[in-house]
Amino acid sequence: MSRDAEATRRRLLEAAREEFAAYGIAGARVERIAAAARSNKAQIYHYFDSKDGLFDAVFDDMCRDTVGAVPIDAENLPEYAGRLFDSYERRPWVQRIATWYRLERAGTGDLLPIVVESNEAKVRAIADAQARGVLPARFPADVLLGLVIHLSGFWSSNVPEFDAVVAGHSTAARRQAVVDAVAALLS
Template sequence: MAWDVERTKRLLLEAATAEFSEHGLAGARVDRIASNAGVNKERIYQYFGKKDELFAAVLSTQLRSTMDAVPMTGEGPAAAGDYAGRLFDHHVAGATIPRLVFWEGLEGAESAAADAARAEYHRAKVEGFQRLLPGLDRRQAAELLLTIVTLVNAWPVLGHLDELLVGTDDAPADRRAARRAAIVQTIELLARAAQPEPPAADPEIAAP
């Protein structure tokens, strides 16, 4: 019987996603990933290399999946706010990407910055956001996109700060909806402020 390589890779990535999300890069154990996947751990080294390379593969897979699940659609400040809201929904539903990104920032930021594939992913994302908000240059689009990512990723993993700052009087669903609305409103306002001013009308042309 032929060995199903793609199925084995998928099982390992699924088990590794759960392990890294829970324990981070340093705390994750390769033997536990292999056991949960039902695969010999030598397959990990064969298909993905070292543990940090497996972490990179997990995060890359999750990010590509999110681009498909939460596309940038429409045009203008309202579209930017809508994208932020849908990304918030996606990340709150699983919290996998926020947790992985925060772990990466704590334990592997330098390797991520040097990863050509990650750089290309983010370049494409910024370009997509520029199409969402015509008139913004790359730096402006990148700054606003970074604001979205920061706001959206933080809430699922900083619940204790939400409790300390805002309190717990609201039902969880109501609090989540209120936070979503605040993020959408913030991004719409920032997007409007970033849009270039329309050219002033020529008074000679405007005169009757």
């Protein structure tokens, strides 16, 4: 792919990320995405086949970034949760897009391989650490992973009314709460 084509594709992904984060899959408009990317609708269909294909590309790209930037450390799940929290703070669109994905794609059976493979690898790493006695086995490995993931995203997935109640907590204090909650889960 030429540099210009790759630049156009990247601009479309970035514009789509903002559009999908704000409006979801159903509410997103390819006209707005094309305009924000300084491109046209035909380019969206050329690179991604459809609006759904564009969403899948955005979601896949977002997941690859997260997996690459925040590898699991099964021997230190509290710090892993803290690094996931940091990732959500740097990229606030992640939780919004993931929420739209759950709302609009749940039950479709269209599972993204990067997410499935990543989760399976994380579960294996946790199960291995449990088998070696590094982690407690109170929760099955898959359940423990789910708890860690949800605790890491706790602060970025609340309703505005709860956010207003806890607005006085600094980013460092919120991160520490995630780390401490995962540590307590493991004690």
